[in-house]
Amino acid sequence: MPLNLPSTMTWEELGLLPDEIAGEIELWEGRVVWARRGPAEYQDCSNQLWTALRRCARADTQTGPENCWRVGTNTDIFLGPTTKDDYLTPDFLIYNCLKERFQDILAADVHLVGEVMSPSNTRRHIEAKKARYANAGIPWYWEVALGRGPQRTAVVSAYALETGHGRLPLRVTPLRSADYVLVDQWRSAPPGPDELEGGVDPGELPSDGIVFDFPFPINIPWSELEY
Numbered sequence: 001m002p003l004n005l006p007s008t009m010t011w012e013e014l015g016l017l018p019d020e021i022a023g024e025i026e027l028w029e030g031r032v033v034w035a036r037r038g039p040a041e042y043q044d045c046s047n048q049l050w051t052a053l054r055r056c057a058r059a060d061t062q063t064g065p066e067n068c069w070r071v072g073t074n075t076d077i078f079l080g081p082t083t084k085d086d087y088l089t090p091d092f093l094i095y096n097c098l099k100e101r102f103q104d105i106l107a108a109d110v111h112l113v114g115e116v117m118s119p120s121n122t123r124r125h126i127e128a129k130k131a132r133y134a135n136a137g138i139p140w141y142w143e144v145a146l147g148r149g150p151q152r153t154a155v156v157s158a159y160a161l162e163t164g165h166g167r168l169p170l171r172v173t174p175l176r177s178a179d180y181v182l183v184d185q186w187r188s189a190p191p192g193p194d195e196l197e198g199g200v201d202p203g204e205l206p207s208d209g210i211v212f213d214f215p216f217p218i219n220i221p222w223s224e225l226e227y
Contacts, residue, residue: 005032011084028132030085033125037074038118044227045116045146045153046073046091052220053094060216068097069111069216079107079136088132091116091144094215107136111215114142134161134178140214141180147189153225156210158184186210188222 008030014022026033037043050073057069072093079086084104090113095105113133115126126143133141139161147154159180168174187206209221 007032009085026089027085027087035089036120038116038120041146041227042091042116042118045144045225048153048225048227049092049114049116049144049220052224053092053218056218056220057094057216067216070095070097072105075105077107077110077113077136077138078104079132081106081108088113088129088136090114090133092142094140107138110136110138112140112142113138114144116144117146130159130180131176134176134180137161137178152188153222154188156186157182158212160214184212188225 005025009025009027009032010030011027014025014027017025024034024036026035050071054071057071060067061069072095073091074089075093076087076089077093078084079088092114093105093110094112095110098105098109115121115129117126130141141159141161143157143159144153145155145157146152160183161178162181163178165174165179186209187204189206191204209224210218212218
């Protein structure tokens with residue numbers, strides 16, 4: 001952790017730090033969590049997804065005034081209704097239109113969050129963050145993996161929130177009250193050798209793009225995610 005920061009802080013104390021430091025911190029129930037941003041390619045990917053999802057959101061909004069969506073990137077989501085000392089910052093998100101400008105975004109407002117996998121993301125950190133999204137009741141979670149080819153969005157995985165659980169052995173209880181289940185996945189190219197070693201089905205074929213119906217109809221060709 002840089003600058004010998006304390007292990008816990010309040011939102012007010014965080015506001016006293018320089019923007020370039022505060023912008024790379026999340027507060028998890030007041031605990032300081034270093035959330036370093038990825039390389040430029042990962043920011044580019046988030047921005048392209050923002051543009052594509054925003055197009056789809058606007059198209060759905062035109063079908064009826066009750067459908068009002070906002071799409072954002074690197075925007076704080078506050079998990080508690082009364083405190084700002086517990087928040088997460090996804091790479092991209094979809095949330096309800098808010099009544100007023102500059103209003104804080106609460107987890108209850110959010111329909112989808114997404115993370116672009118970066119070398120700075122350890123699997124442990126991502127799983128912990130994913131669990132917090134689930135506990136906050138956010139219905140949809142996406143993960144985006146970039147390929148080793150030049151500027152290519154390789155895999156997008158969609159997860160749905162599962163608040164129940166299947167049958168478990170006697171005296172066994174789930175560790176979490178809510179979790180995400182993989183419900184769809186889109187590939188821009190066949191799995192690479194490193195993925196095949198990890199157990200990916202070699203028969204998986206690339207798709208023409210991302211097609212999904214939640215939280216509104218989403219149709220994004222891979223060409224729209226080039227950068």
